[in-house]
Amino acid sequence: MRIGLDLDNCIADLWGSALPHATEMLGVSVDLEDIVKWEMWECMGVTRDEFVRFHDECLSGAVVVRPVLGAIPGVKTLESEGHDVTVVTARPDEFAAATFAWLSTHGMDHIPLVTGATDKSAAGPWGAFVDDNLDTCMLLSQSVELVLLFDRPWNRCESLPGNIRRVRTWDAVLDTIRGHIIDARDR
Ligand SMILES: [Mg+2]
Numbered sequence: 001m002r003i004g005l006d007l008d009n010c011i012a013d014l015w016g017s018a019l020p021h022a023t024e025m026l027g028v029s030v031d032l033e034d035i036v037k038w039e040m041w042e043c044m045g046v047t048r049d050e051f052v053r054f055h056d057e058c059l060s061g062a063v064v065v066r067p068v069l070g071a072i073p074g075v076k077t078l079e080s081e082g083h084d085v086t087v088v089t090a091r092p093d094e095f096a097a098a099t100f101a102w103l104s105t106h107g108m109d110h111i112p113l114v115t116g117a118t119d120k121s122a123a124g125p126w127g128a129f130v131d132d133n134l135d136t137c138m139l140l141s142q143s144v145e146l147v148l149l150f151d152r153p154w155n156r157c158e159s160l161p162g163n164i165r166r167v168r169t170w171d172a173v174l175d176t177i178r179g180h181i182i183d184a185r186d187r
Helices: 014-026 040-044 048-062 071-080 093-105 134-140 170-186
Strands: 002-005 084-088 128-131 146-150 164-167
Touching: 014 040, 014 048, 040 048, 048 093, 071 084, 071 170, 128 134, 128 170, 134 146, 146 170, 164 170
Parallel strands: 002 084, 002 128, 128 146, 146 164
Antiparallel strands: none
């Protein structure tokens, strides 16, 4: 299956890695659990411009971004199970080199990378897609059979369409994709 994978907060633990540095870089102290909406600056008590500067500095190497727990072996497992994976990120193209370098550091430089992807459906077609942005997942769910919403404080909601599955770990990503393939085979 062709699987699209969002990078930040699905594979790269951007906010888990960066927020501890918000104190020295932004002068605010904020925990991951405080970020309860996508407009993160509103949860951090800074302006949008201050937030964008912080975000861009983090992507430019001001902080060491760790992988999400289980993501690197998880991506390898998807490949070993025969899936065709692509990293699809909305990170602007100016961060393409830094993003490729990060993937390379983590042994993923052979994986196709799409940057500047504001419409992730357009980069498809996808059999499945993993993302932590609720709006992106809702849009993807119109054309993608299985959408996995990687659980984060900013994407909690009351209910989801049937083809969006909330996942909390990379083990759950793998199990959900395997289950979907078995169900499709039995259909
Ligand atoms: Mg993301």
